[in-house]
Amino acid sequence: MTEKSVEAKGICKSYKSFFGTAARVLENISLDIETGEIFGLLGPNGSGKTTLISIFSTLIYPERGSLFILGMDARRDKGEIRKAVNISTAKPNFPWSLTVKENLRHYGMLYGLYGSALSRTVEDQIDAFELGEFRDMKFENLSTGLKQRLSLAKAMLNSPRLLFLDEPTTGLDPDMSIRTRMLIKRIHQEQNISVVLSTHDMPEAEMLCDRIAFLRKGQIVAMDTPRNLKKHLGLGERVVVSYEGLADIAALESLPGILGIKAKMGRVEIVMDRSADSLDRIIKLFCDARILDIVIKEPDLEDVFLELAR
Amino acid sequence: MSWQGELNKYLASAYKNWIISRRNIFTVFELFFWPMISLLSIGLLTRFLKVEGSMVSFLLVGAIALTILQVAQIDVAYVLLFDMWSKSIKNTFIAPVHSYHLIFGASLFGILRGSVVFFILAIVSRYLFGFNFQEGGLLPVLIFLAGVFAMAVVIGITVCISILTFGQKADVAAWSLSGLILLVSGIYYPVEVLPPVLQVLARALPLTYFLEYYRSIFIPGPHHLAMGAFLAAFYLGLGLILLDHAIERARKTGILLRLSE
Ligand SMILES: Nc1ncnc2c1ncn2[C@@H]1O[C@H](COP(=O)(O)OP(=O)(O)O)[C@@H](O)[C@H]1O
Ligand SMILES: [Mg+2]
Numbered sequence: 001m002t003e004k005s006v007e008a009k010g011i012c013k014s015y016k017s018f019f020g021t022a023a024r025v026l027e028n029i030s031l032d033i034e035t036g037e038i039f040g041l042l043g044p045n046g047s048g049k050t051t052l053i054s055i056f057s058t059l060i061y062p063e064r065g066s067l068f069i070l071g072m073d074a075r076r077d078k079g080e081i082r083k084a085v086n087i088s089t090a091k092p093n094f095p096w097s098l099t100v101k102e103n104l105r106h107y108g109m110l111y112g113l114y115g116s117a118l119s120r121t122v123e124d125q126i127d128a129f130e131l132g133e134f135r136d137m138k139f140e141n142l143s144t145g146l147k148q149r150l151s152l153a154k155a156m157l158n159s160p161r162l163l164f165l166d167e168p169t170t171g172l173d174p175d176m177s178i179r180t181r182m183l184i185k186r187i188h189q190e191q192n193i194s195v196v197l198s199t200h201d202m203p204e205a206e207m208l209c210d211r212i213a214f215l216r217k218g219q220i221v222a223m224d225t226p227r228n229l230k231k232h233l234g235l236g237e238r239v240v241v242s243y244e245g246l247a248d249i250a251a252l253e254s255l256p257g258i259l260g261i262k263a264k265m266g267r268v269e270i271v272m273d274r275s276a277d278s279l280d281r282i283i284k285l286f287c288d289a290r291i292l293d294i295v296i297k298e299p300d301l302e303d304v305f306l307e308l309a310r
Numbered sequence: 311m312s313w314q315g316e317l318n319k320y321l322a323s324a325y326k327n328w329i330i331s332r333r334n335i336f337t338v339f340e341l342f343f344w345p346m347i348s349l350l351s352i353g354l355l356t357r358f359l360k361v362e363g364s365m366v367s368f369l370l371v372g373a374i375a376l377t378i379l380q381v382a383q384i385d386v387a388y389v390l391l392f393d394m395w396s397k398s399i400k401n402t403f404i405a406p407v408h409s410y411h412l413i414f415g416a417s418l419f420g421i422l423r424g425s426v427v428f429f430i431l432a433i434v435s436r437y438l439f440g441f442n443f444q445e446g447g448l449l450p451v452l453i454f455l456a457g458v459f460a461m462a463v464v465i466g467i468t469v470c471i472s473i474l475t476f477g478q479k480a481d482v483a484a485w486s487l488s489g490l491i492l493l494v495s496g497i498y499y500p501v502e503v504l505p506p507v508l509q510v511l512a513r514a515l516p517l518t519y520f521l522e523y524y525r526s527i528f529i530p531g532p533h534h535l536a537m538g539a540f541l542a543a544f545y546l547g548l549g550l551i552l553l554d555h556a557i558e559r560a561r562k563t564g565i566l567l568r569l570s571e
């Protein structure tokens with residue numbers, strides 16, 4: 001029998017202020033995550049991603065619900081769970097005046113590493129995350145991308161079987177985002193670990209995750225493989241063409257990868273998979289018209305959520 | 311886990327505090343400047359008031375005790391304060407560590423710094439004010455230091471508990487605690503001069519007993535060292551239990567996440 005990485009049933013969470021007022025942040029979350037999966041939590045800001053990841057990693061506790069992490073009861077076996085998981089938090093922060101290497105040593109010590117094994121693990125992570133050049137740089141002087149890499153390196157110190165990544169690419173420039181995604185893919189393949197990551201970036205979730213749960217206002221509104229979700233929800237890029245004159249809108253339907261078309265006078269909105277592959281063919285259909293404007297938009301999560309909420 | 315691994319969990323916070331304090335310019339102030347100011351001002355005051363021999367010792371013991379208490383307590387509190395200021399508290403509490411791991415390492419470093427300050431102050435007060443701290447031999451000095459450091463750790467733990475319970479701003483309230491201790495535990499006067507209510511409070515503080523014990527070497531008088539030792543052990547145990555509770559509670563209320571925002 002293979003144990004699941006995460007087995008959650010009916011998780012609820014509200015944050016209580018000191019004066020007792022409570023705001024419900026997670027509502028009845030149930031999900032199973034298989035061993036070896038990269039599982040994505042996708043949702044806009046404030047939807048509860050960080051809260052859910054914090055609960056799964058036993059950093060904070062749910063109010064209600066049952067939770068098993070790597071087959072261990074999150075209520076009873078917290079200590080054992082903490083040895084076997086790790087987290088890279090959103091907006092990673094570490095003691096400012098410690099260097100990359102000192103930070104890794106410090107957290108390695110907290111995980112009970114010592115002697116040559118500690119030094120070796122620290123060096124391995126410095127190599128794996130290409131931090132060698134910056135090993136003696138203080139945390140406060142690192143760029144956002146390097147902070148993110150240090151955070152990933154720290155999360156690998158205890159060779160976790162389950163890794164939590166809270167918005168690992170938010171705030172990075174596109175180039176760094178891509179590199180970070182590749183790193184995550186590589187860790188996942190080489191170390192054969194399960195990963196739960198949160199993001200509000202659709203393409204990122206699609207590229208990395210085996211399955212995705214959409215979170216909205218603390219509830220899971222959809223959960224499936226990226227492919228099925230796209231198919232069922234009509235998620236795709238939006239190509240919006242504004243034009244004057246005549247265009248063969250009907251012919252658009254026959255192009256590959258089209259998920260939906262909305263046409264108005266002088267404006268057509270095409271929802272499609274991989275616009276780059278058929279952009280030239282779309283434009284050809286407008287050869288008798290004057291194109292005023294073309295906008296290509298990534299799928300807008302808010303739109304999707306509104307769609308899902310109906 | 312092997313004992314070396316377990317030991318490193320205890321030492322992790324000492325390692326962190328050591329590096330941070332090595333790179334922090336305020337360390338110089340904490341270790342030399344402020345301690346010297348308080349020693350010199352009290353020492354000079356005794357000259358101005360023409361205080362005679364054993365009374366000088368009485369006051370200097372108080373000044374030295376207060377100074378090393380403050381140095382050591384802040385080191386214990388730093389274990390959480392540094393995490394809070396750098397917003398890295400999540401990374402500490404995701405690791406498989408308990409309150410006693412964190413407090414031990416921080417206390418170890420605090421005791422080290424406190425001992426350095428004691429040594430400096432003891433030497434200076436010997437040359438400037440003729441105070442011989444070793445008059446009763448080395449053992450009383452060590453017992454006295456142990457008592458002061460125990461009190462410092464208890465205050466440090468209290469600061470940590472207030473932060474975890476009431477949030478960031480609570481550290482201010484907790485600092486006031488050392489002011490209260492200054493008032494009631496008889497740093498600059500015997501507790502007998504206090505109003506009765508405060509005397510009860512004084513008798514509940516281990517520091518009061520350790521001060522009386524150490525001073526009895528310079529000015530013979532009664533002391534109850536055993537009571538002081540008992541209270542110190544009691545508060546340390548209680549403090550660690552309450553700190554673990556505060557951590558668990560912070561995980562339930564979610565304040566642990568708030569502290570890293
Ligand atoms: N520690 C906390 N105390 C009180 N409220 C919080 C805390 N953390 C988050 N919240 C609130 O809970 C909701 C969900 O937040 P969060 O889990 O951080 O969402 P996300 O990570 O998806 O942006 C938000 O409305 C946020 O304001
Ligand atoms: Mg978040």
